[in-house]
Amino acid sequence: MQKTFRERVISYFTNIAKKSRLLQYPCLAAMAVVLGVYYVGRHFATNVKRYAAVMFVALFFMSSCSFSFAVFAEKTGFIKAQETYSAVVEDSDVALAAQTGETDYAADDEEELTYTEQEYLDGEDTAYTLDDILENQEEYQAGDEETPASAENYTFDASDWRLVLINKQHPIPEEYDFELGTIVDSMMCDKRIISDLLAMMKAAKADGINLVIKSPYRTDSRQETNFNARIREYMGQGCSYMEAYKRTSQVITVPGASEHQVGLALDITCDIYSDLKEGFGETKAGEWLAEHSCEYGFTLRYPAGKEYITSIEYEPWHFRYVGREAATIMHDEGICLEEFWDKYL
Numbered sequence: 001m002q003k004t005f006r007e008r009v010i011s012y013f014t015n016i017a018k019k020s021r022l023l024q025y026p027c028l029a030a031m032a033v034v035l036g037v038y039y040v041g042r043h044f045a046t047n048v049k050r051y052a053a054v055m056f057v058a059l060f061f062m063s064s065c066s067f068s069f070a071v072f073a074e075k076t077g078f079i080k081a082q083e084t085y086s087a088v089v090e091d092s093d094v095a096l097a098a099q100t101g102e103t104d105y106a107a108d109d110e111e112e113l114t115y116t117e118q119e120y121l122d123g124e125d126t127a128y129t130l131d132d133i134l135e136n137q138e139e140y141q142a143g144d145e146e147t148p149a150s151a152e153n154y155t156f157d158a159s160d161w162r163l164v165l166i167n168k169q170h171p172i173p174e175e176y177d178f179e180l181g182t183i184v185d186s187m188m189c190d191k192r193i194i195s196d197l198l199a200m201m202k203a204a205k206a207d208g209i210n211l212v213i214k215s216p217y218r219t220d221s222r223q224e225t226n227f228n229a230r231i232r233e234y235m236g237q238g239c240s241y242m243e244a245y246k247r248t249s250q251v252i253t254v255p256g257a258s259e260h261q262v263g264l265a266l267d268i269t270c271d272i273y274s275d276l277k278e279g280f281g282e283t284k285a286g287e288w289l290a291e292h293s294c295e296y297g298f299t300l301r302y303p304a305g306k307e308y309i310t311s312i313e314y315e316p317w318h319f320r321y322v323g324r325e326a327a328t329i330m331h332d333e334g335i336c337l338e339e340f341w342d343k344y345l
C-alpha cells in the first residue's frame with residue numbers, strides 16, 4: 001500500500017534524526033513546517049471557490065464603502081467622485097439644518113465637526129508680496145477702491161458664481177466652470193477676482209501693511225496628492241486605512257470640497273508673519289484683513305466661533321471671494337457663508 005504524504009515526510013525526517021541526536025530538534029521543526037505548509041496549501045486548494053467568493057464580496061464592499069474607502073472607490077470607478085465626497089457627512093444635522101433652512105445648529109455636534117482645513121504648505125508653495133506681483137503683472141489692473149454705496153436692496157442670486165457654497169456637505173458642483181488668471185509666475189486664481197485682490201493689496205500697503213499671497217488655486221490632483229500623502233503618513237504610523245482616512249479628513253479638506261480648487265480662495269499673510277497659524281489674526285495685517293477685506297469682496301471664510309457651522313477651525317488667513325455686496329453683509333452681520341446662504345439665498 002502506498003504511503004501518504006504525511007507518512008513519507010515523517011519517515012524521511014525520522015531517518016535523518018536517527019543518524020544524529022544533534023539533528024533531532026531541527027528535524028522536528030522542519031517536519032512541522034513542511035506538514036504545516038502542506039495542510040494549509042491543501043486546505044486552500046480544496047476551498048478555492050469559497051475563498052474567491054469571499055474575496056470578491058469583501059472587495060465589492062470595500063470599493064463601494066464611500067466613507068472609509070473614498071479614494072479607492074474613486075479609482076476603481078464603482079461610484080463617481082462627487083457622490084463619494086458628498087456622502088461623507090450627508091446625514092449630519094448641520095447638512096439637514098442647511099437644507100431645511102434651520103439656523104439653530106445643535107451645539108452638541110461641535111466636537112465631531114471641528115476640523116482644520118488642509119493648509120498644508122510643504123515648501124513647494126512660494127509667497128508673493130504686492131511688489132512681486134506688480135513687477136510681473138501686466139494683464140490685470142487694481143480695481144476700484146471704493147466700497148459700493150450700500151448692499152441694502154441688493155438681490156442675491158443662488159446661481160451667482162461668486163456665492164458658490166463649497167464645503168463638505170456641498171462639494172464643487174459638477175458643472176462649475178471658471179477661467180484661471182495668473183497672479184504671478186505659476187500662482188493662479190479665478191481671473192475675475194484678480195483686480196479686486198490687487199486693489200486690496202494696494203489699500204493694505206497704503207496703510208503700511210505688506211500682504212503676502214500664498215497658496216491660491218490648487219489643482220484637483222494637488223489636493224488629492226496632499227490628501228493621499230497624509231493617509232500614507234498615518235498608515236506608516238500604524239493606522240489602518242479606515243483610521244488614517246478618518247484622521248486625514250479632519251486636517252485636510254476631502255478632495256472636491258476645497259474652495260482652493262475653484263480659485264476663489266486665497267491664503268493671505270504678511271511679510272512679518274508668514275505662518276498659517278491662529279496668531280496671524282492678532283497681527284496688524286490679520287486685523288486689517290478682518291476689517292477691510294469685505295470692501296474688496298473678500299470674506300474671512302472660517303471665523304472663530306463658527307466652527308460648529310463651517311466644520312473648520314478658525315483660519316484668520318483663509319479668504320474667500322464672494323463679491324463686495326455679500327462680503328459687506330457678512331462682515332456687518334458677523335455671519336459666515338453658510339449662514340448667509342440660509343438667510344439670503
Ligand SMILES: [Zn+2]
Pocket residue numbers: 117119260265266267317318319
Ligand atoms: Zn486656505
